[in-house]
Amino acid sequence: MADRALVGLALRQIRFGGLAVTSVAIALTALVVATAETIVTDRSNLASLEALASNPAIRTLFGPPIALDSVGGFTVWRTATPLAVIVGVWTIVAATRITRGEEDAGRWSLLLSGHRPLRDVLSWTAGVLAVAPLAAGVGAAAALASAGTAGALIHGAGIVMVGWFFVGCAVLGAQVFASRSAATTGAVAVLGATLLARMIGDGVEALGWLRWVSPFGLLELSRPYAGNRWSPLVLLLVAAVALMAAALVVAGRRDVGSGVLVAGPRRSSTVLLGSVGGFAVRRLLVPLTAWAIALGAYYLLIGLVADSALTFLRDNPEFSSRAGQAGFADLASVEGYTATLFAILAMPVGGFVAVRLAAFADAETDRRLTPLVAAPVTRLRLVGAEITATLLGAVALTVLSGAAAWAGVTLSGNRDLSLAEALAGTLNMLPIVLLCVGTSVLALGWAPRGVTLLGGLPGGGGFLLYVLALDAGAPAWVVNCSPFAHLAAVPLESPNWLASGVMSAFGVAATVVGALRFGRRDLRG
Amino acid sequence: MSGSAVRTVALTKKYGGVPAVDDLTIEVPPGEVFGFLGPNGAGKSTTIRVLLGLAAPTSGRAEIFGIAAQDVAQAHTKLAYVPADVALWPRLTGRETLHLLASIGPGTDVAYRDELIERFDLDVTKRADTYSTGNRQKIALVAAFATRAPLLVLDEPTSGLDPLMEREFRRAVAEARERGQTIFLSSHLLAEVEAVCDRVGILRAGRLVETATVAGLRRLHRSEVTVAYTGAAPELAAVPGVDGVEPLGDGRLRFGLTGAPGPVLQQLARFDVTALNVREPSLEEIFLDYYGEPVRYDCGG
Numbered sequence: 079m080a081d082r083a084l085v086g087l088a089l090r091q092i093r094f095g096g097l098a099v100t101s102v103a104i105a106l107t108a109l110v111v112a113t114a115e116t117i118v119t120d121r122s123n124l125a126s127l128e129a130l131a132s133n134p135a136i137r138t139l140f141g142p143p144i145a146l147d148s149v150g151g152f153t154v155w156r157t158a159t160p161l162a163v164i165v166g167v168w169t170i171v172a173a174t175r176i177t178r179g180e181e182d183a184g185r186w187s188l189l190l191s192g193h194r195p196l197r198d199v200l201s202w203t204a205g206v207l208a209v210a211p212l213a214a215g216v217g218a219a220a221a222l223a224s225a226g227t228a229g230a231l232i233h234g235a236g237i238v239m240v241g242w243f244f245v246g247c248a249v250l251g252a253q254v255f256a257s258r259s260a261a262t263t264g265a266v267a268v269l270g271a272t273l274l275a276r277m278i279g280d281g282v283e284a285l286g287w288l289r290w291v292s293p294f295g296l297l298e299l300s301r302p303y304a305g306n307r308w309s310p311l312v313l314l315l316v317a318a319v320a321l322m323a324a325a326l327v328v329a330g331r332r333d334v335g336s337g338v339l340v341a342g343p344r345r346s347s348t349v350l351l352g353s354v355g356g357f358a359v360r361r362l363l364v365p366l367t368a369w370a371i372a373l374g375a376y377y378l379l380i381g382l383v384a385d386s387a388l389t390f391l392r393d394n395p396e397f398s399s400r401a402g403q404a405g406f407a408d409l410a411s412v413e414g415y416t417a418t419l420f421a422i423l424a425m426p427v428g429g430f431v432a433v434r435l436a437a438f439a440d441a442e443t444d445r446r447l448t449p450l451v452a453a454p455v456t457r458l459r460l461v462g463a464e465i466t467a468t469l470l471g472a473v474a475l476t477v478l479s480g481a482a483a484w485a486g487v488t489l490s491g492n493r494d495l496s497l498a499e500a501l502a503g504t505l506n507m508l509p510i511v512l513l514c515v516g517t518s519v520l521a522l523g524w525a526p527r528g529v530t531l532l533g534g535l536p537g538g539g540g541f542l543l544y545v546l547a548l549d550a551g552a553p554a555w556v557v558n559c560s561p562f563a564h565l566a567a568v569p570l571e572s573p574n575w576l577a578s579g580v581m582s583a584f585g586v587a588a589t590v591v592g593a594l595r596f597g598r599r600d601l602r603g
Numbered sequence: 604m605s606g607s608a609v610r611t612v613a614l615t616k617k618y619g620g621v622p623a624v625d626d627l628t629i630e631v632p633p634g635e636v637f638g639f640l641g642p643n644g645a646g647k648s649t650t651i652r653v654l655l656g657l658a659a660p661t662s663g664r665a666e667i668f669g670i671a672a673q674d675v676a677q678a679h680t681k682l683a684y685v686p687a688d689v690a691l692w693p694r695l696t697g698r699e700t701l702h703l704l705a706s707i708g709p710g711t712d713v714a715y716r717d718e719l720i721e722r723f724d725l726d727v728t729k730r731a732d733t734y735s736t737g738n739r740q741k742i743a744l745v746a747a748f749a750t751r752a753p754l755l756v757l758d759e760p761t762s763g764l765d766p767l768m769e770r771e772f773r774r775a776v777a778e779a780r781e782r783g784q785t786i787f788l789s790s791h792l793l794a795e796v797e798a799v800c801d802r803v804g805i806l807r808a809g810r811l812v813e814t815a816t817v818a819g820l821r822r823l824h825r826s827e828v829t830v831a832y833t834g835a836a837p838e839l840a841a842v843p844g845v846d847g848v849e850p851l852g853d854g855r856l857r858f859g860l861t862g863a864p865g866p867v868l869q870q871l872a873r874f875d876v877t878a879l880n881v882r883e884p885s886l887e888e889i890f891l892d893y894y895g896e897p898v899r900y901d902c903g904g
Contacts, residue, residue: 257693257732346698346728352706361692445690449743452655452686453707454679600658603690 084199087189088206091176096210099168103161103214103237106542107221110156113550114149114225127549131155138277138380139422141298150225150303154233156549157218160542161237162297163273165214166244170265173207173248179258181335183444190334200329204249204322211241229303232311236297239314243293244269246321253328256337259437263368270372277376281383293317354455358467362434366471369430370478373423377479380419381486388412388492412494413503416483417567420503423479424562427472427507428514428537434468435518436529443526445603458597461522465515465589472511480504499569506568509581510536510561516588523595526602536561607666608633608754608785609654614663616649623649625809626663631787631802633668633753636780638800638817639789642894646809647789648687651758654787655684667754680709682754683747687762687789689739697727697734697742701749709752716749722771737763748775754785761795773799793886803886805893812893821883824892825859830871831878832856842867 118124124147131143140159145151177200180186190196219234247268251261272292279288279295289295296310332338350360391410438461441447450460484500518533525532544560546552557563564577609631616624624646631637641647652658653665656675665672668681691700701720705711720727723741731739740763747755761772776799779786790796796803797817805813815823825846830837832854839845844862851857860867860881871879884892 259693344696344728344730346696346702348699348702351695351699351703354707357703357707441692445686445688446692448657448686448690449684449704449746450707451657451675452679452682452684453704454676454709455707456676459676598659600652 081198081202084189084194084202085206088176088203089209092172092207092210095168095172096213099165099210100213100217102164104217104221106157106161107153107218109546110153110549111149111222111225113546114152114156116551117549118147118149118152127152136418138281141276141294142280144301145304148225148303150222150229150233153222153225154229154302156545158233158236158297158302159273159294161214161218162240162294163269165211165237165241166269166293167266169207169211169241169244170248170262170269172210173204173245174252174258174261174265176207177203177249178252178255178261181252182258184335187334196329196334197326200249200253201326204245204325207245207249208242211238211245214238214241226303228306232300232306232308233302235311236300236302236314239311239318240293240297242318243314243321246318246325250321250325250328253325253332254338256335256339260339263365267368274372274376274379278379281379354450354460355463355466357450358463359470361437362467362471365430365434366474369426369471369475373426373475373479374482377419377423377482378486380416381483381488382490384412384415384483384487385490385492388415391415411570412487412492413499413570414567416487416495416500417503417570419483420480420500420568421507421562421565422541423476423504424507424510424514424565425537425541427475427479427511429534430475431468431472431511431514432518432530432533432537434471435464435515435522435533438464439522439526439529442601443603447601448603451601456597457601458593461519461593461596465519465593469515472515473505473508476504476508476511477501495569502573503569506573506578507565509578509585510540510565512582512585513537513561513588514585516585516592519589519592519596521592523592523599606633606669607631608635608668609637609787610664610666610669611650611654612664612666614650614653614665615661616646616653616658617661622661622809624653627806627809627811629804629811629814631785633785634780634783635802636776636786636788636800638796638803639787639806640791640793640796640803640890641806642791645806647806648758649809650806651684651756651787651789654756655679655682681752682756683709683750683752685740685743685747685755685757685760687759689736689743691731691734691739691742693732694730696730697725697738700731700742701727701746704746705749708746709750711746711749712751713749716745719745719748719775722774723768735763737765737768740764741768744772744775748779752784754787755779756787758789759791760788761790761792769795793890797886805890807893817886820886820889822862824884824889825861826884827857827882828860828867829855829857829878829880829882830876832874832876834875837871837874837876839867839870842870 117127128143128146131137131146140155143151143155146155186199189199215234215238218237219230222230222233244265248261248265251264255261255264273294275288275292276295276298279286279292289299293314296314299310300307328338350356388410447460451457480500480503481497484495484497487495513536514533517535518529521529521532540560540562544557544562547557547560561581564574564581566572566574607630609629611627611629614624614627615622627650639647639650649658653660654667654672656672656678659673667678670678670681672678695703701716705713705716723745725738725741725745731742734742740760744760747757761769764772773795776786788796788800800817802814802816803820804811813820829851836850836856839848839858843866844860845867846859846861848856848858
């Protein structure tokens with residue numbers, strides 16, 4: 079009876095998100111399967127696709143293509159990484175929300191005053207959490223089954239295992255850290271680091287072993303439709319079970335409401351606490367540092383491997399020319415090569431913007447904002463300070479990424495890319511970031527719970543749409559719905575000022591409308 | 604009368620068509636300690652949210668010293684606020700929180716704040732996420748009492764405090780009153796309201812049912828009178844305001860009295876009364892008088 083109640087409670091808290099993730103898994107897979115047929119049967123398409131796939135930028139994002147000539151292989155290559163990231167991120171956020179978040183809010187004290195100990199509540203909750211990745215994996219496998227069941231099974235099982243790995247990660251984080259945000263940050267950092275490890279493993283041959291310590295690497299090593307290897311997935315399952323077991327052991331040894339790492343007294347510092355703007359910057363510094371380390375490392379790496387990648391492309395000119403036909407810039411020049419990489423910077427920076435403004439929305443919901451709005455400060459100024467700080471952070475990340483890529487290219491011995499060109503390339507995608515700010519603030523005005531989702535839409539959704547639409551040879555208007563269709567390949571080309579201006583104007587207008595609404599509507603909490 | 608510290612005129616706030624506050628008119632003059640009473644869900648917090656500009660009124664007006672409550676940049680220079688359930692930024696220490704609130708607030712007396720930190724026995728070196736409910740409340744109270752704001756809006760400020768701290772709270776209220784600050788105190792701790800408030804407003808189902816001084820409220824309500832006499836028992840049944848006459852034996856009787864005591868005193872003077880004891884109703888009894896009967900809700904459902 080008590081167990082049923084625990085399961086019911088956990089299910090109620092994750093059902094909508096779980097359904098959404100499963101739907102995305104099915105829809106994305108089905109969409110790519112449907113378009114893959116025409117792509118893989120057409121020889122000329124296939125050749126340009128292979129050229130595209132050998133572009134290290136695409137390679138580091140999606141992993142190396144393994145069986146591009148089959149519908150299954152192509153679909154797995156296109157969808158495995160995005161799906162694993164979506165399932166992983168959702169799992170982490172949901173897991174820390176319904177474990178540490180509930181504990182933070184004091185609601186678990188009520189639950190644990192019943193006769194079930196913390197470990198029981200935790201294991202039932204984790205069990206329910208595991209259902210969502212299972213559903214997403216089964217859904218993806220089912221959508222892929224027409225392309226061959228063995229590969230579909232491996233692929234689906236891989237998605238499930240990645241999800242379970244991050245359930246373990248997040249639940250362990252929720253035991254170790256005494257706050258929800260710290261637990262989420264910790265688990266997302268693991269996701270980012272292991273994704274980066276796979277990218278490095280793919281890009282640098284000598285470091286190929288890194289893929290064995292990353293769930294994303296293991297997913298790739300399972301090679302659906304090209305060997306169907308179960309051993310990497312077994313390893314992933316063992317890791318997930320070990321994480322979960324560790325979480326339960328830690329849970330048995332701590333007090334409810336606290337973690338293993340509890341912050342003690344520290345010296346107070348009043349730096350940046352003198353004004354609303356200063357406070358917004360102060361709250362930004364720690365997360366900004368984490369984002370800066372991750373993006374800086376990624377772009378430095380991209381820069382370092384640029385020269386070897388370019389040598390390959392110059393030796394195989396037909397690849398780069400075909401990539402050009404497929405909508406990507408001339409890859410054989412360092413400018414063209416970096417331009418494609420600078421465009422995708424809009425995804426993480428847009429994500430940064432969405433996550434920061436979602437944190438502001440959370441502060442409203444859990445009433446941390448109340449003491450600030452009770453001060454003689456208008457809400458417009460409050461949200462304005464937050465937006466300004468977030469934008470400054472986004473620009474800082476953009477500049478840093480450009481500089482890191484330039485440093486990497488230069489260190490690798492290539493002198494063709496100047497720092498100014500690199501910065502122009504990264505700054506060129508800022509209009510998409512402005513769109514992300516706009517949708518985030520619109521959400522803050524009307525649907526504060528949807529800030530992350532809506533804020534991430536122009537960046538993440540836009541890029542996925544662009545790639546999928548290009549793959550499928552979709553009509554121009556579909557491709558043009560993506561902001562990425564309107565970015566010039568800077569530094570190879572000069573910026574498309576008109577398109578950038580229009581996107582920026584849309585972003586600014588949405589921001590203004592959303593902020594005005596936030597200034598007037600009733601506060602929640 | 605823009606001289607009022609707090610003023611609402613026909614204030615109505617509806618959520619989804621259901622009124623949480625209904626046609627509320629209150630006026631609190633400067634310097635007064637005003638108790639805002641009502642059971643859970645009566646609309647106290649909603650009223651305060653409108654006064655603070657956190658929610659916009661559906662109709663009617665709310666003003667702080669004559670400034671529209673929605674004009675927060677102006678109105679909030681005049682007030683400090685302690686919410687019922689204090690949420691703080693988890694990574695800031697107590698001292699950092701107080702510094703932030705003082706920096707953006709309506710002006711703070713730092714020396715007095717440090718004194719209050721001592722008096723409320725607050726460890727400001729700890730991070731806010733390690734604070735108990737009571738300690739979070741103390742931070743908000745210290746921040747509010749240390750301001751020079753002419754109005755303090757306190758929403759159930761002592762629900763998490765122990766009796767020792769409750770005593771400090773009452774001292775701080777008394778000091779604020781001496782400085783001339785107005786206090787708008789929402790509470791359902793009747794002893795607290797009785798101890799510190801000049802006047803109370805009683806809210807029920809979103810409507811104001813009474814506004815009076817605590818003494819005035821008592822006068823409106825039934826006192827219990829016991830008399831001792833020798834000789835014949837006083838005949839009181841016909842006296843206006845008297846009810847429930849009850850002989851206690853041994854030359855004593857007890858009755859209830861509502862309204863002015865003149866007639867009953869005149870009647871008692873005709874008899875040989877040896878002792879007279881009047882017990883005024885406690886605020887709790889008055890409160891229950893208002894809420895004892897079932898509350899009718901006019902909205903459907």
